[in-house]
Amino acid sequence: MSYVIDRRLNGKNKSTVNRQRFLRRYREHIKKAVEEAVSRRSITDMEHGEQISIPGRDIDEPVLHHGRGGRQTIVHPGNKEFTTGDRIPRPQGGGGGRGGGKASNQGEGMDDFVFQITQEEFLDFMFEDLELPNLVKRHLTGSDTFKTVRAGISNEGNPSRINIVRTLRSAHARRIALSGSSRGKLKVARAELERLKREEPDNFGDIQELEAEIARLRARIERVPFLDTFDLKYNLLVKQPNPSSKAVMFCLMDVSGSMTQATKDIAKRFFILLYLFLKRNYDKIEVVFIRHHTSAREVDEEEFFYSRETGGTIVSSALKLMQEIMAERYPINEWNIYAAQASDGDNWNDDSPICRDILIKQIMPFVQYYTYVEITPREHQALWYEYEQVCEAFGDTFAQQQIVSAADIYPVFRELFHRRLVT
Secondary structure (H helix, E strand, O other): OOOOOOOOOOOOOOOHHHHHHHHHHOHHHHHHHHHHHHHHOOOOOOOOOEEEEEOHHHHOOOOOOOOOOOOOOOOOOOOOOOOOOOOOOOOOOOOOOOOOOOOOOOOOOOOOEEEEEOHHHHHHHHOOOEOOOOOOOOOOOOOOOEEEEEEEEEOOOOHHHEOHHHHHHHHHHHHHHHHHHHHHHHHHHHHHHHHHHHHOOOOHHHHHHHHHHHHHHHHHHHOOOOOOHHHOOEEEEEEEEOOOOOEEEEEEEEOOOOOOHHHHHHHHHHHHHHHHHHHHHOOOEEEEEEEEOOOEEEEOHHHHHHOOOOOOOOOHHHHHHHHHHHHHHOOOOOOEEEEEEEEOOOOOHHHHHHHHHHHHHHHHHHOOEEEEEEEOOOOOOHHHHHHHHHHHHOOOOEEEEEEOOHHHHHHHHHHHHEOOOOO
16 A cells, blocks of 8 residues: 655644544554553553654655666676675664664664654543443433534525525426416417418518517516525524433442552552543543442542542442442433442452342342452452352443553453444
8 A cells, every 4th residue: 555645834733634644544553652651651641642652664655756767787896705695694783773772883774753642642542442331322311412403494594504406496486387378378479470470471460469469478477586585495404402321430449458559559540541531432421439448438539539548348338339329319211320340359258248149139230331340469359259150140241350560450441341343
């Protein structure tokens, strides 16, 4: 495939098309750089732009030029070092263009091409091919978004919306209807006048009478206006409610004493990634933040991410609170309900079966998708094995993954929310 690069100078904000073409061409390089950036960034830098580096060998462009042409006779000098078939070794150093090596007087190369992508472009690549699974458009109440759609033709409207074709068609039909009879009589009168002039040229009385009739008919036809106000037709535009699915995401985070600061930071980064994804892709969505140790509380975003409160571990307290909030504020016939839970898996042993029963009986039948992320480098705890039974019962709407280090956050996130093929 050949690429033609448009190098014409552009005014301010007029190079968008070229930039989008460039981003599509080097999509694989950019996606790889975005994945690496997500794994090494801090929480506060998660949604900033990124500097992308592309190897120089991958940005080669075709060059059109004229060959030397004609027949060339060249005599090459001989040498004492090489013979036919020998392989010439690559010069040592100086050809990579990457720096960091020793100076050399041999070889040549090309530096990597580096450019900056914006925050919007960074988020586009970060959340590409991701979606909330099983999203269903439920009954909407209080929708405040509308879209303008065509609704046929109207006889009244704004002059800027006049339909020229329909107006001229209506005018033409009116002229035919009003002057059709006169045009028929005019045609007959002209034929008779031609006959009289040809067969009875001396019959001046009848000829003058026909000429007067023809003039009267032509005047009558010309009095029919070319365009009348009755002919004007306008494009009718109406506002219709713009359906948008309403969804709520429950974020449940374990903040018990067994959660180390590093584990909490990984959980925070996972939820921040999820929060950015939801806010960017869905207008009608609410997020409920629940922190839990021995007891659970609904908190705001600031307290969810930065509060230092801690304690023991009873996971069922968060699930019970989630079920109460669902029943009180989010009826299932109006809302798509999602949940994401992050924990190190350490739970009071007698509480894990309770969590399983709450999920199977009171939560999973009413949610679209539930994800559980266990953040630990150790073996799975009892909670993981109880949740495996939930996964067996609700395989399409329940998923669980393990995160060992910060580098696993983005791959696990993409695995949980990748776009499913509709069958």
